[in-house]
Amino acid sequence: MSETINTDICVIGGGSGGLSVAAGAVQMGADVVLVEGGAMGGDCLNYGCVPSKALLAAAKHAHAMTTGKAFGITPVAPKVDFAAVQAHVAGVIAGIAPHDSVERFEGLGVRVIEAYGRFLSPRELQAGGTVIRARRFVIATGSSPLVPPIPGLDKVPYLTNETIFANTDLPDHLIIIGGGPIGMEMAQAHRRLGAKVTVLEGMKALGKDDPELATIALDRIRAEGVTIIEGAMVTGVGGKAGAISVTTGDGTIHKGSHLLVAVGRRANTAALDLAKAGVEAGRTGITVDARLKTTNRRIYAIGDVAGGLQFTHMAGYQAGVVIRSALFALPSRAATAHIPWATYTDPELAHVGLSEADARAQYGSRLEVVRFAFADNDRARAERATDGLIKVMVVKGRPVGASIVGTQAGELIGLWSLAIANRLKMGAIAAMVTPYPTLAEINKRAAGAYFTPRLFDNPMVKRIVGLVQRF
Secondary structure, eight states, X not given: OOEEEEEEEEEEOOXXXXXXXXXXXXXXXXXXXXXXXXXXTHHHHXXXXXXXXXXXXXXXXXXXXXXXXXXXXXXXXXXXXXXXXXHHHHHHHHHHGGGGSHHHHHHHTOEEEOSOEEEEETTEEEETTEEEEEEEEEEOOOEEEOOOOOXXXXXXXXXXXXXXXXXXXXXXXXXXXXXXXHHHHHHHHHHHTXXXXXXXXXXXXXXXXXHHHHHHHHHHXXXXXXXXXXSOOEEEEEXXXXXXXXXXXXXXXXXXXXXXXXXXXEESOGGGOHHHHTOOBOSSSBOOOTTXXXXXXXEEEOGGGGOSOOOHHHHHHHHHHHHHHHHHOOOOXXXXXXXXXXXXXXXXXXXXXXXXXXXHHHHGGGEEEEEEEGGGOHHXXXXXXXXXXXXXXXXXXXXXXXXXXXXXXXXXXXXXXXXXXXXXXXXXXXXXOOOSSXXXXXXXXXXXXXXXXXXXXXXXXXXXXXXXXXX
16 A cells, blocks of 8 residues: 655655755755655766766876976876776765765655655655655756657667766767767867767757857867867767767768767656646746746746756756745745856856847847956966956946856856846956966956956046146
8 A cells, every 4th residue: 555645845856956955945844755766866966967077087187198298298198997987987976975865865854765756636746655745846857868869879879978977998989969068078088088089060069158269169179189070960870889870961971989979958757747737848848937836836846857057056046946935935036147057178168147149139239248368367377278268248337147268167157157146246356356376367357357448548537647646
């Protein structure tokens, strides 16, 4: 017989967003049940952010061994033990896993049910042999790799982000379908570790980034030996393990040893029986309003499954919105203007707010775009990391967007998220003092570039200075 549980909040999915809701709600006094049939920590810990950055870190060390000439260090070819590299990746995951574990959440007071859930009604969910009746549900089931219906793909072995980190043999020639963030990160990492890499992108590689900034990153990746073919729609796949062939629209056949499919993500909704709960979903995920409520007002959806920006930190932010709404009945709404994102290629790409193109379309002549080059930063010169650029989109003295390409762009973008979230003016950024020499000066100098014409090219300023100097 099924066990029936009555609870305040039932969280479906043990990824970043779901765990944040569960931990926050239970520590604030709510009765919480967490349902997760897969690995705790979700995609980010097990197949996404954590393993990819661990692999990129290993690749960075290998690359450093080949690029020391400019520093007076004789380059040497690294000896890569790819199985040991993947053991490093697994070790990083294992080190973080206890924070996301069943044991930790049960220790907090969460009832964890290790089974997949499906709705029975607008107020009931079944997970294994348990039926959960909850005052409110939070769907946080995330997303999975999108596998396109390419002829022949189902007949050959291929990798996705969920399987590539279990591959302990360095590919001789890795073919990647998809030139987005996942594809380009994995392309550069595997090339630096010794594999030949070809990326096939149907449109533009890194096509969601500022084109000017994306070009800087792509030029570096190409210079390292990655073949990137844009406008290459894949029409067929064939071959066998170790001998894969991929055909593109112009009839070209690309041959490699391994295939990675990295063309996007799909929301995990199929097994939930959403219709029984009165929850509507579309092509990109579950339909939610600004409060992250679904068409059933007692059910929320957050993270990748709700469509929109598919980032771990976005899910964490949305968890806070849900906690304020569900626990305190506050009119909490989600926003996206201050949500940053980064692609961890070398150089990195990062962005927050409006892009230059979107800002021009929205604000027209009221928009000012200020720029500052990494080559003009002394720390970047010392590190020989001068390939980079920051753009800040400014309207009436306030930043409405920022885009950065360059070393540690993902670290630098946080300041602009703070500025946009709190409606700070450029003067607040210009007034800060940063240690010298640091890359953080790039943000300050960008703000300074906004004020330069106002101070140094302003006749009124010069007249006032001249007048003061008479006394």
